Amino acid sequence: MKSRSSFLALGALLSLLVLCQPHAAAQTFVNGGAGKEPASVKAGVSFVWLSENDSQGLMFSNNFSHYLGKRLALGLNLGLLSAKRYDDAKQIYTIQNTFYMGSLEAAFDVMNGEKVDVRFGAGPAFRHRAEINSDPEGQGTQDGSVTHIKTSDVGFHGFLENDFDILRNGIAGGKISYFHFNKGTPILSIGLHLGFRF
Structure with missing residues (x-):
């Protein structure tokens, strides 16, 4: 014993x-990524378009990813989105969106060079949305001519991203993302990010 x-x-x-x-x-x-370091942290800002509401805005996000091999990485992305639509005829904002968003990501480098990476990725996504909407189709709580909606959705996230080495361990790049959820409007985003590898 x-x-x-x-x-x-x-x-x-x-x-x-x-x-x-x-x-x-x-x-x-591992020896993965353009900087040959296994993990990275990035902060980004993206222009977003919400197709069903025809509204635009900005999304601020933070991302952590870690390489599991030379080309495969897993990551976590958290963000805050704010978008609006202004009606010139009514002289009011007919849509106001605030989303707290997150997604898990699996990414594969289709180009893995000394200075540049290009990758595709996808994974499950979730969001909590707070909306003011003048055309809600029976959702939320009515307040005069607008409706307040507070709910959570789950869905899917796909993206194309590139990273460039800057300085010693710094990275900069761009990202195109598409989010589709079980309820509410899908999101298309195009943005830039800055971060470092460690």
Whole structure:
């Protein structure tokens, strides 16, 4: 019994030592991305178009991704979107959207160079939306001539992205994304990002 406890303690210690060195292990076996570093953090801003509402705005996002191999990476993306539509005839905003968004991403580098990466990616997406809408089709809570909608949706996210190396570990690039949800308007976004690899 005592030898079994010692064996389990030794196994736990070896596991801890291996887990404490993920960066070195990743650099040895991964060697992925333009900067040859396994992980990246990026902040971006995108112009967005919401097709059903015909409204436009901006989305601010933060992304963390980690390479699992030379070309395959997994990531998490979190963002805040604000979009509006102004009706010139009524002289009011007939649509106002605020979305808190997130998505999990799996990406594959179709071009993996020394200075430039180009990748396709996709994954599940979710959002919490708060809208003021003058044409809600039976949704939300009526307030005079407009309706307030607060709900959450799940869906799918697909994107095309590129990264360029800048300075030592810096990256900059662009991203085209499409979000489709089970309810509410889909989103098309085109934007730029800036970040670093580590």
